[in-house]
Amino acid sequence: MNLKQLSQLLELSQTTISRALNGYPEVSEQTRLKVVEAARKHGYNPNSNARKLATGRAGSIGYVLPVGKNVDLDPHFVEFLSGLGEHALSREVDLSLTPAPFERETEAYRRIATSRSVDGVYLSSMRNDEQRIALVRGLGLPFLAHGRALAPSEGYACVDIDNEGAFYAATQLLLQLGHRRLAYINGDIDFTFAVHRLNGVRRALKDFGLPPESLQHHSAAMNEDNGYRLAMTLFRDTDASERPTAVLSASMFSTLGIVRALNQLGLRMPDDVSIITHDDVFPFLKPESFSVPLTTTRSSIRAAGARICERLVDIITGVETEPVQEIWPVELIVRGTTGPVPAERKRMRGRTTEAAE
Amino acid sequence: MNLKQLSQLLELSQTTISRALNGYPEVSEQTRLKVVEAARKHGYNPNSNARKLATGRAGSIGYVLPVGKNVDLDPHFVEFLSGLGEHALSREVDLSLTPAPFERETEAYRRIATSRSVDGVYLSSMRNDEQRIALVRGLGLPFLAHGRALAPSEGYACVDIDNEGAFYAATQLLLQLGHRRLAYINGDIDFTFAVHRLNGVRRALKDFGLPPESLQHHSAAMNEDNGYRLAMTLFRDTDASERPTAVLSASMFSTLGIVRALNQLGLRMPDDVSIITHDDVFPFLKPESFSVPLTTTRSSIRAAGARICERLVDIITGVETEPVQEIWPVELIVRGTTGPVPAERKRMRGRTTEAAE
DNA sequence: AAATCAAGCCAAAGCGCTTTGAAACTGACT
DNA sequence: AGTCAGTTTCAAAGCGCTTTGGCTTGATTT
Structure with missing residues (x-):
């Protein structure tokens, strides 16, 4: 069941259906109810790819997952992910993991950026010779760092602990x-x-x-x-x-x-x-x-995950404009x-x- | 830089560019080289959403991530993920995690399926009262289980250890x-x-x-x-x-x-x-x-992750047709x-x- | 009664790609 | 010269959605 079919079924235009479902004000409450009900009944869900293409928004945040024989995804990551997921849920975003070996990391970010498959990325495990900040900034990809780089020490958004x-x-x-x-x-x-x-x-x-x-x-x-x-x-x-x-x-x-x-x-x-x-x-x-x-x-690294998801969404949607460096005190x-x-x-x-x- | 721009630049049709880049035989080796080179030089990458829409393939495998106060994403999962990622890389697929609280799991699968955001899913942590196999099958979503259900005991694809x-x-x-x-x-x-x-x-x-x-x-x-x-x-x-x-x-x-x-x-x-x-x-x-x-x-749960990615891709692409239950011996x-x-x-x-x- | 306005709806134009079906061009063979 | 098969290219039609701009309506104002 797609939009066209549903619109024929209801004898309404695709525009109206779309607007009704997305909560635009130009449609009467009565029709909206009718539409929502029909959509539910027939199990209609907008095709996510079509929607992404039309809106230009991916509805997901990305992470380049380091893989390779010598890279162990450690328990810190999963705990962090758990927090991220918890929050992602409430904002209706998905997580998209792009596996990449360390040496091809740059390429992976580049591909993510140019192919518009995610709206933004978070960077973690900041290294001393951190290149990614300049990279993703150059690519115009919204981002938020978990941890801080040595240089540049400011001018980018991050969440870190003290x-x-x-x-x-x-x-x-x-x-x-x-x-x-x-x-x-x-x-x-x-x-x-x-x-x-x-x-x-x-x-x-x-x-x-x-x-x-x-x-x-x-x-x-x-x-x-x-x-x-x-x-x-x-x-x-x-x-x-x-x-x-x-x-x-x-x-x-x-x-x-x-x-x-x-x-x-x-x-x-x-x-x-x-x-x-x-x-x-x-x-x-x-x-x-x-x-x-x-x-x-x-x-709690899990709390950091939740906060990062929250802020990254804010950054993507333009709610947060200035890059703030948020440093958490430690007990x-x-x-x-x-x-x-x-x-x-x-x-x-x-x-x-x-x-x- | 999108396909249209690139085609104008090279004075070739979009068709030819697309074919050249995707390795179709209908284009001469000479033009292909020219196209590939130009694409590289101008940093052209096909917009992933447009491509997904056109092909109907998402190029990613999904997992419904259980979240909630009482659900701990445990280290087993991350190790598994690590293996999955390792293999995903070689097949050029991404992982898409959809966070969902346990009680809304069904809804999450349903949405994934009807919105076509992934090509297939893997199911893990099989429970005694497993509902998901029937669910995703009913939704027409290709899947592979990590572990086995008690019932039905067969008729679906899985990887499990003995x-x-x-x-x-x-x-x-x-x-x-x-x-x-x-x-x-x-x-x-x-x-x-x-x-x-x-x-x-x-x-x-x-x-x-x-x-x-x-x-x-x-x-x-x-x-x-x-x-x-x-x-x-x-x-x-x-x-x-x-x-x-x-x-x-x-x-x-x-x-x-x-x-x-x-x-x-x-x-x-x-x-x-x-x-x-x-x-x-x-x-x-x-x-x-x-x-x-x-x-x-x-x-090794990591090896299982890699194998599951491999087989899931095979299932999605139609290489694997019969549902085989793969049981690994344990040392x-x-x-x-x-x-x-x-x-x-x-x-x-x-x-x-x-x-x- | 005419003019104005908001509410509710629609047709159609994208979004950027893939893919179909056809056209143009090659040389080789009658 | 004419035909044919093979190669190379292209225009155009989707994929399923959102969104722009415009069109009806009926109600409200002048």
């Missing part, structure tokens, strides 16, 4: 607890979020008057394996005198591995080692669920894995045990 | 090791995969001549929390005489929690408890990475978490230790 502030606060807490030898098991430093976080940690150290050497920094993809491996390097393969007394971790997945290493080495949290992790809020992996509840910096939630530095432990044992309980 | 066989084999192994009191921490029993797996476990017990009571079965969403909770019920809240000596687990996430519970209770694998887990092969969470490497049944990989039943442990200690090393 990574630097979060890790500044986390580091500060550890320093206040007396820790002086820290380690940071960071994510891949090619991504800007990792740079921002590292900046936060370093700034906190500096403000506290500690030398850069007080921090051991390791960067690797955020997963269990790397967490384990790096923790082993820190605590098994390092001289006792140089071992950190506290570890910052960029993700719950890394922390899974760190905790395994500590267990294996017989080190206890927080008595021997304090840990602070960034928590993106995964419903299937909660900081409260660890053997010792994790102290975390927390920001620091103290649970059981942070305690005083070991040297001070004895005179505070009562308190520590209680906190770790 | 869940029953996998858990039969896993159970058999445990029985051969002397275990007689088993527990199965299953996924949500509303899904058919969970039913099939339970059938496998029960059949193995029966074939071995054990009564149904030898199995304690628990069903819940597969996550860390539930794994922990259910393991606690089994090992802390149950009389010692009734405690299982071996646990089957439906997912690595549940097992994460089970292991945490066992650690907390001071129970060791495999000396006190044997564990077999189903592993969907997540790059970020590997069975080898557990404190004791996990014995698993293994089948059983013995690592460190399976050993003889505790009672027999003493006289076999040497071997167990070795296996668990």
Whole structure:
């Protein structure tokens, strides 16, 4: 059933049907009701491709999905997607994923833009040598970034969390607890979020008057394996005198591995080692669920997804005109894995045990 | 730049340009080269909506994305998607995700079908009371199921793994090791995969001549929390005489929690408890990475994604005509978490230790 | 009673592509 | 020279929708 057939059936013009269905005022309430009813009854839905062609609007937002043997679509993405989807629903937009290997990414964006298959795109996993902002802008494709680029640092719309502030606060807490030898098991430093976080940690150290050497920094993809491996390097393969007394971790997945290493080495949290992790809020992996509840910096990546969908639609429809950079504050939630530095432990044992309980 | 402009530029008809670009034989190699070159140079890409309208093909496969406060898009999905994307790329198709809350799912499929926005859909997370097969078939929408329904059991195309066989084999192994009191921490029993797996476990017990009571079965969403909770019920809240000596687990996430519970209770694998887990092969969470490497049944959900994309495209293009049910065998990989039943442990200690090393 | 106006409807012109059916041009064969 | 098959090109008709501009009507104003 298409528009023409329906119009013949109702003995009305296609124009009227179209207007009735799309809520234009030029049609009487009476006919509208009749039309809507008939459409429902005969299961008429406008052909989406015809409509897209006629209006020039695609009704969907796009994302170039990195694929390839070495690219793991990680759980962060799906959680983000989940939020996006939740909001997409209420705005009646679809998500269109265009798979592309990393090296052909540019081509993919170009094709998306010239073929008008989506109304706008969101960019995520911003890298240090970010090229996409200039690219999609040049292509005239509306966009919204999840995260920020190093350069240009402004002039484009984005939603990001205050990574630097979060890790500044986390580091500060550890320093206040007396820790002086820290380690940071960071994510891949090619991504800007990792740079921002590292900046936060370093700034906190500096403000506290500690030398850069007080921090051991390791960067690797955020997963269990790397967490384990790096923790082993820190605590098994390092001289006792140089071992950190506290570890910052960029993700719950890394922390899974760190905790395994500590267990294996017989080190206890927080008595021997304090840990602070960034928590993106995964419903299937909660900081409260660890053997010792994790102290975390927390920001829901799912909420970011929802917000990004909302704003991207606003940008596409012209509601939002100026490129605003929206930076979300991050909570620091103290649970059981942070305690005083070991040297001070004895005179505070009562308190520590209680906190770790 | 659109087709008309390009045709004027080259002083050729739109027909010829279109044919040249789409590789039809009616155009001389010479003109084709000229056209392709010009298109590249001027950055011409056919408007995808116009093309879709004209051909009636959408060039994308669809998925109705369940959203809602209580629906967590889980890591299984993203890994699956990753495989799908990998293959989609080579076939030049996009993925179109239509978010829909569970209760309005039917409506979403209906809209997808009548609006012709995708060429076909895949269905996943098959439920016991599966309605979607009849629905999409009735709508004339080509489809491919990931997993099988209970009814109808055949007559539709699907890709599934041999869940029953996998858990039969896993159970058999445990029985051969002397275990007689088993527990199965299953996924949500509303899904058919969970039913099939339970059938496998029960059949193995029966074939071995054990009564149904030898199995304690628990069903819940597969996550860390539930794994922990259910393991606690089994090992802390149950009389010692009734405690299982071996646990089957439906997912690595549940097992994460089970292991945490066992650690907390001071129970060791495999000396006190044997564990077999189903592993969907997540790059970020590997069975080898557990404190004791996990014995698993293994089948890559990512590979399933790639295969499903491949076959769905074949179904859409008419290459595949008969609905075939493709069932993949599942490997059983013995690592460190399976050993003889505790009672027999003493006289076999040497071997167990070795296996668990 | 004529003039004005809004409400409700319509015919037709796009949107940018693919595809049909026909035309024009080649050379080769009678 | 005339015919024919094969090649290369084209004009025009869709695909199913939205939207412009205009046409009727009946009611309201002058």
